[in-house]
Amino acid sequence: MSVLIQHGTVVNAGGSVKADVLIEGERIVAVAAGLDPAGHTVVDATGLLVMPGGIDVHTHLDMPFGGTTSADDYFTGTRAAAVGGTTTVFDFALQSHGHTLGDALTVWRGKAAGKACIDYGLHMAITDLNPHGGSEHETLREMDAMVAEGITTFKLFMAYPNVLMIDDGLMFRVMQHAAELKALCLIHAENGAAIDVIVAQALAEGKTAPHFHALTRSTQAEAEATHRAIALAEMAGASVYIVHLSNTDSLRELKAAQARGLKALAETCTQYLVLSLEEQMPGKSFDEAKYVFTPPLRSKTNHAPLWEALADGSLSVVSTDHCPFRFEDQKALGKDDFTKIPNGGPGIENRLQLLWHYGVNAGLLTPERFVELTSSAPAKIFGLPQKGQIAAGFDADVLLWNPNAEYTISAATQAMNTDYSMFEGWTVKGNASKVYSRGKLIVDEGRFVGEAGYGRFLRTEANAGGMA
Ligand SMILES: [Zn+2]
Incomplete structure (x- = not known):
């Protein structure tokens, strides 16, 4: 054949x-x-x-969030990815409090089994270093087992206190061990503690509409956490990759670190390049819940600097953070309170179309740089030498x-399983x-014309994000 x-x-x-x-x-x-x-x-x-087929390194298929589950499972989600030209996805397995990384791996491999239409890798989100209590930090030891299984990227949340966030000390311990393993630390960089205070104050003032989700999560909160994550990684000797970088304040921190030669990379996502607070979230109706994701949409003034950073190499990858919820029965959970709107938007299918149209057709990216951002760099950074x-x-x-x-x-x-498009x-x-x-x-x-179950689990190589 x-x-x-x-x-x-x-x-x-x-x-x-x-x-x-x-x-x-x-x-x-x-x-x-x-x-x-x-x-x-x-x-x-x-x-x-x-x-080379696209590699989307940031998706959330079949993911529980706020009492509901993202609307694309591994079948519909990878099918939509394929229709849009993407042939590999990286999804996030999430450790639950009181459970091990191995438990999370079993759950996520189970979600993908018999359903994935294209090849997939997994990142492991660490949320609990001592799932069985005590002071042993058993999760650190388990990171070795994950690397042996081909999971070489660990996600750490600086947002969502009491749910997903781990504190700076624990994050630092993970970074130290990741450095030993040549694993890459992926960071959701937002100051979750400060944001929670601002959110509580907004709700107390009766500010419950969707656009307050965006207004309560400032660019400074993201930039501060970006700076802190990179500083802790420098102390630990670890390689760090900032996920969904959305604005110029954070970009300034990234560029300063890169100018000093630090092992810091970042991605942005399609939505931050083409959607804005002004256009999509002016504060007029609940329809704007369609654009509630985290980090939120930013002002239009951020678009041009993000495109420039994609062209000049400061930003390495464009992903989607695809995390779809239907408007009618899922986004509606937050009708009276923006904090109850499931965070996320559907984008896995449109990444290449949008990046080509608004990037290459507009003269901001060459076709070669487009390929690098959507496929070759993801393959290199995430340890897939056979792809890209x-x-x-x-x-x-x-x-x-x-x-x-x-x-x-x-x-x-x-092809995405949602009742709206962004x-x-x-x-x-x-x-x-x-x-x-x-x-x-x-x-x-x-x-x-593909089939459910054709996609294989990809074991990735630990290569410190290609920066070792
Ligand atoms: Zn995400």
């Missing part, structure tokens, strides 16, 4: 070239001009770009991208034409 993709333009992070791509089984075996088509299934890619490139020996996760295809985003036609009615130019996952055609002109 071999497939020859002919007459396309191969786009890798390092450059573009007119070349044919030969796939045998699950791997790419040759990339060269004028390959002999005899004996192969031939696919004509004239006018198309041949790129169109070259012989790599997994045949291949995206045929039509830069001229126009597509209008709508909840009515999307980008309803937006027309973008550039869309996935065909998508291969390890050599298997899984999307054909917008139609999903």
Whole structure:
């Protein structure tokens, strides 16, 4: 079973070239001009770009939050990812208080089993160092077992006190041990304690509408935690990756750390690049609950600096933080109190479309940088040496991208399992034409032709975020 993709333009992070791509089984075996088509299934890619499938390193599928569960499970979520050109996701397994990391791994592998349509890795969120009490810090020892299982990234929350947050001392202990293991620490950077005070004051003043979710979580709260996380990582000798960096105040802290040569990376997410407080959350109606996620939408003035940081390398990755909830029966839980609105938005399907349209078409990113941000850098940072490139020996996760295809985003036609789109009615130019996952055609002109359970669990290599 071999497939020859002919007459396309191969786009890798390092450059573009007119070349044919030969796939045998699950791997790419040759990339060269004028390959002999005899004996192969031939696919004509004239006018198309041949790129490595997208890697979305930040998703929350089938995740419990505030008494409900995110609306995409591993089937519908990875199907939607595939339709949008993404062939690998990293989801977050969450340790519950009183339970071990092993328990969380069992639960999340169970959620994915028989459902994932594309390959997936897991990050492990640490919330409790002593799940059985005492002072032993048994979770630190368990980190070794996780790395042995191929889970080499640990998420730490500086927000959500009493739920997910761990204090600075415990975070520091995890960072010290992560440094020994060459594991990467992923940080949700917001000052949760200060935010909780501000939120309580807002509620006491009767400020219960959705946009107060955004107004009570300032850019300073995010920037302070970004600074603190990087400082603690420096003390511990650990590599750190700030998730969903949303604004210029935090960006300033990141750039200052990078200028000093510290091992600090960050991602931003699609929504922070194209949506804003002014446009989506003016404080007019409960409809704005559709945009309640954390960190919240920021002022438009943050857009240009974030795009610049993507172009100049200060920001390394664009992910989605896909965490979908239906408006009708899930977001509505917070009708009278914004703190009860499940946090998150649907975006896994639209990441490449939006980044291409508003980044590449607008002249802010080159096609090569687009590939780097959406696939190659995630593969490198998160320890997947077999993915993120169109070259012989790599997994045949291949995206045929039509830069001229126009597509209008709508909840009515999307694959995501939500009753709204954050980008309803937006027309973008550039869309996935065909998508291969390890050599298997899984999307054909917008139609999903893959299958539940095809996706494999990916064991990642501990490489300190590629910064060791
Ligand atoms: Zn998240």
